[in-house]
Amino acid sequence: xxxxxxxxxxxxxxxxxxxxxxxxxxxxxxxxxxxxxxxxxxxxxxxxxxxxxxxxxxxxxxxxxxxxxxxxxxxxxxxxxxxxxxxxxxxxxxxxxxxxxxxxxxxxxxxxxxxxxxxxx
Amino acid sequence: xxxxxxxxxxxxxxxxxxxxxxxxxxxxxxxxxxxxxxxxxxxxxxxxxxxxxxxxxxxxxxxxxxxxxxxxxxxxxxxxxxxxxxxxxxxxxxxxxxxxxxxxxxxxxxxxxxxxxxxxxxxxxxxxxxxxxxxxxxxxxxxxxxxxxxxxxxxxxxxxxxxxxxxxxxxxxxxxxxxxxxxxxxxxxxxxxxxxxxxxxxxxxxxxxxxxxxxxxxxxxxxxxxxxxxxxxxxxxxxxxxxxxx
Numbered sequence: 001x002x003x004x005x006x007x008x009x010x011x012x013x014x015x016x017x018x019x020x021x022x023x024x025x026x027x028x029x030x031x032x033x034x035x036x037x038x039x040x041x042x043x044x045x046x047x048x049x050x051x052x053x054x055x056x057x058x059x060x061x062x063x064x065x066x067x068x069x070x071x072x073x074x075x076x077x078x079x080x081x082x083x084x085x086x087x088x089x090x091x092x093x094x095x096x097x098x099x100x101x102x103x104x105x106x107x108x109x110x111x112x113x114x115x116x117x118x119x120x121x
Numbered sequence: 122x123x124x125x126x127x128x129x130x131x132x133x134x135x136x137x138x139x140x141x142x143x144x145x146x147x148x149x150x151x152x153x154x155x156x157x158x159x160x161x162x163x164x165x166x167x168x169x170x171x172x173x174x175x176x177x178x179x180x181x182x183x184x185x186x187x188x189x190x191x192x193x194x195x196x197x198x199x200x201x202x203x204x205x206x207x208x209x210x211x212x213x214x215x216x217x218x219x220x221x222x223x224x225x226x227x228x229x230x231x232x233x234x235x236x237x238x239x240x241x242x243x244x245x246x247x248x249x250x251x252x253x254x255x256x257x258x259x260x261x262x263x264x265x266x267x268x269x270x271x272x273x274x275x276x277x278x279x280x281x282x283x284x285x286x287x288x289x290x291x292x293x294x295x296x297x298x299x300x301x302x303x304x305x306x307x308x309x310x311x312x313x314x315x316x317x318x319x320x321x322x323x324x325x326x327x328x329x330x331x332x333x334x335x336x337x338x339x340x341x342x343x344x345x346x347x348x349x350x351x352x353x354x355x356x357x358x359x360x361x362x363x364x365x366x367x
Contacts, residue, residue, distance in 0.1 A: 096189055096299065100197040103185045107201065111122030 004066050005047045008073075012044035035083060039076045046072060123159035123181050125207045129232055131158050132207040133224065134198035136191060137215030138165040141174050148178035150221040151213065155228075161201070162215065165194040171215075192299035199285075203294040211284040219282045223322035227284040230320050237289040237315035238307070240275070241282030241322035255339050263304055263346070270354060271311050276319055278304050289315060298349055301342055305349040312353060 019036045022028045028036075046053055046069060057068040123132065133151050137144050144162065151160050162175040166188040175182050183197060195212060202210045209231050213219045223241055230239045244260075256279075263278045281303060285293065289310060298305035310317060 096193045096196075099186050099189055100193065100200055103183050103197050104201050104204070106186075107181075107183050108122075115122065 001050075001065060004069070005050060005053075008043055008047035008069060012040045012047060015040040016044070032084075032087070035080050039080060042076060043073060123161060123205065125205060126157075129209065130207045131155075131209045131211065131228055132202045132205075133158055133160045133211050133213060134163055134195070134202065135160060135175075135180070135213050135215045136163045136165065136194045136198065137167065137171050137175070138188070138194070139167045139169050139171060140215040140217075141167070141169040141171045143217035144171050144215050145174045145178045147213065147215055147217050147221070148175055148180040151224065152179055154221040155224045158224075161198055163194045163198045165189060165191075190300055192297055192302040195302060196293060196297035196299075199290055199297065200294040203287075203290045207290070208287045209284060210290055212281065214281045218324050218326070220323045220325065223282070223320070226320050226322070227282070230318055231284045231286055234318050235286075235316075236318045237286055238310055238317040239284040240277060240280050240317060240319045241284075242277035242280055242319035243322065243324045244276040259339060259343060262343070266347070266350065267304070267307065270308060270350065271317075275307065275317070278307060282322055282324075301346050301349075304346050305353060308350050308353040312356075 016037065019028070019033050019040065023030055023033045050065075053065055053068055056062075056072075057065045060068065062068045062071065125132070133155065135144070135147055135151075140147075148160050148162065151158070160180040162171070162180045162182045164172050164175070164182055164184045166185050172182050172184055183201060185194060185197060189197070198212070199210065209228060211224055211227055211231075213221065213224065219241065227239050227241050230236070260277065260279055264275060267275055267278055283303070283306075292309065292313060292315075293306070296309065298309070307317065
């Protein structure tokens with residue numbers, strides 16, 4: 001159990017560092033890094049607070065403390081994936097609307113250019 | 122530039138993706154059988170000569186900056202038609218399977234019936250049109266699913282030969298299903314209490330290119346469309362309940 005908690009601590013710290021570096025290099029935007037940072041922090045705190053983890057295990061009726069850790073981690077990531085699916089869906093809608101608008105504006109531009117060329121001739 | 126002419130202005134839109142083998146004939150046949158009506162080819166970022174061939178054949182072309190899929194491509198055409206003020210829009214596929222001689226019948230039905238949508242149907246009467254075995258099973262299945270939702274039978278719910286009037290155009294220019302739009306579009310219109318009619322038409326076998334719905338994709342297609350139908354029913358039922366305070 002202790003080894004598992006240590007591994008979780010190391011992974012959480014690695015994740016925190018990775019996310020902070022990515023934000024610094026502008027690979028991900030600050031607003032999208034918050035979810036990852038929060039998830040990493042929660043995992044870090046849980047891995048260093050064994051009594052808290054055991055309290056949750058007892059009260060939730062989970063048979064095993066490591067299972068509690070995995071359940072919490074799993075739930076966090078499922079919530080994050082859902083959140084990112086919502087963000088991706090919105091971005092796709094915006095992207096389609098923009099592409100359609102670009103096409104329509106290009107069509108108008110081309111038509112006006114052709115008309116003015118015809119008038120000049 | 123295309124402009125609406127007269128009170129019953131009509132625009133024919135032709136969504137196309139890599140259809141250089143068929144698009145020229147499609148545009149020319151529309152010009153032959155529906156004289157004086159502008160044709161707008163909606164190019165979904167083709168990598169072949171579709172744009173050039175369509176322009177040579179006398180069509181205007183709306184070129185999308187990247188591939189959006191059928192729904193996004195058709196909606197771009199609806200948006201432009203709505204902004205330009207067209208009263209009727211008829212969609213014909215760019216693969217040459219629809220017969221341009223059927224366009225006047227769809228147009229007449231749109232004008233005389235007052236319906237928001239008219240579907241060119243392969244199965245409204247026996248006319249020799251055929252489709253693959255897998256596809257025909259899918260069509261039968263969706264007929265069954267749609268019957269209670271639409272409140273009347275629809276013979277050819279997957280037909281891409283569709284005419285709409287300005288009211289449907291206004292709705293579709295704001296909201297249109299993005300993938301496999303035909304069936305969902307019917308539900309969208311029905312939930313707004315719009316009406317549709319079917320007109321018998323012929324469908325020719327595809328001579329060039331390939332259908333986007335392969336046998337492998339059929340299951341995904343069915344699941345996707347079913348989910349879309351279900352979501353649309355729930356969405357509009359919820360809206361109706363909220364409006365009535367239920």
